[in-house]
Amino acid sequence: MALSRRKTERLLNLVVCLLATRRYLTAEQIRRAVPGYPDSGEAFKRMFERDKEELRELGVPLEVGSEEETGEIGYRIPPQDYELPEIHLTPDETAVLGLAARVWRRAALAEAASGALLKLRAAGIETSETDSLGIEPRVDTEEPAFPALWEAVKNRYPVAFDYQGVGRTAATRRHVRPWGVVSRRGRWYLVGYDTDRQDTRVFRLSRIVGEVAADGPPGSVTVPEGVDIRRLAFERMETPAEARSATVRLRAGAAQGLRRWATDVRPDGPGWDTARLSFHEAERFAPYLARFGADVVVLDPPDLRDAVIQRLKSVLAGHDRGEARGDAG
Numbered sequence: 001m002a003l004s005r006r007k008t009e010r011l012l013n014l015v016v017c018l019l020a021t022r023r024y025l026t027a028e029q030i031r032r033a034v035p036g037y038p039d040s041g042e043a044f045k046r047m048f049e050r051d052k053e054e055l056r057e058l059g060v061p062l063e064v065g066s067e068e069e070t071g072e073i074g075y076r077i078p079p080q081d082y083e084l085p086e087i088h089l090t091p092d093e094t095a096v097l098g099l100a101a102r103v104w105r106r107a108a109l110a111e112a113a114s115g116a117l118l119k120l121r122a123a124g125i126e127t128s129e130t131d132s133l134g135i136e137p138r139v140d141t142e143e144p145a146f147p148a149l150w151e152a153v154k155n156r157y158p159v160a161f162d163y164q165g166v167g168r169t170a171a172t173r174r175h176v177r178p179w180g181v182v183s184r185r186g187r188w189y190l191v192g193y194d195t196d197r198q199d200t201r202v203f204r205l206s207r208i209v210g211e212v213a214a215d216g217p218p219g220s221v222t223v224p225e226g227v228d229i230r231r232l233a234f235e236r237m238e239t240p241a242e243a244r245s246a247t248v249r250l251r252a253g254a255a256q257g258l259r260r261w262a263t264d265v266r267p268d269g270p271g272w273d274t275a276r277l278s279f280h281e282a283e284r285f286a287p288y289l290a291r292f293g294a295d296v297v298v299l300d301p302p303d304l305r306d307a308v309i310q311r312l313k314s315v316l317a318g319h320d321r322g323e324a325r326g327d328a329g
Contacts, residue, residue, distance in 0.1 A: 010036035014051060015060060019082060024065045024074025143188050143205040148212035152178045158216035162209040171209040177221045180229035191229045202233050206283050246277045247300040254295035282307045290315065
């Protein structure tokens, strides 16, 4: 069954609400709490009826009952009927499912689901914590290198890519036998054996430049027995970078947050000032600078300037995709 993203999000939010509630929710309470339903009573009724049928076809145990106080018909999903029975998996199966679950957790879905639960609580309806629902959208993975690396890990073949380490002004070619991909604090890392350096290495995905290429046949990579990939990643993560200096142009009267933090702010032609800022990592600092849009222009260093430009291009591309989806809908 192929579902549009909009419909998928609405059904997910519906499941979250019906799992979280401890009593039956009426159709009107669901209409107010779940994003994506129309305000019109007739349009909502038709859409809600279709959604109920889809949930039942998907095997979701939708329970119908009546409220003790009002006698109105309502709906809920009993958690004990929704949860899977005990399943026994091999270590490899467990690892794959764990990674797949982390990949699926989308920040956009988390925001929408949390909003639905807040609406229920605001209406005086007691809800359970989302941690116990079996649905936990949390981590987003927008790293361009992730799909190719995930395929390489899954199919056990070597890869090659250009990598720009901390403090490096240019990327270098790396040849790696990938063992696994892990996340920590919203960042993704590749753990593997670097054949050029003849040693285990950890690579932050955001520092990979360009495409990841296959560098050997499937099945040619073997993870050493007893290797704890997550522990290796945390032990060998890059040390914090030293403080660096950036030179930026600030539009006169704008970017007050940066001005309070900047040093040596000087006029630089009509309508502009030049300032110096201290930062540690270009990839972490760039999103903050990009929020100021056309009011900030990075002059130096080049890697920070490139990171800000790339961030702005990504935002623009995401905006264009959103408008395209809206036109299609």
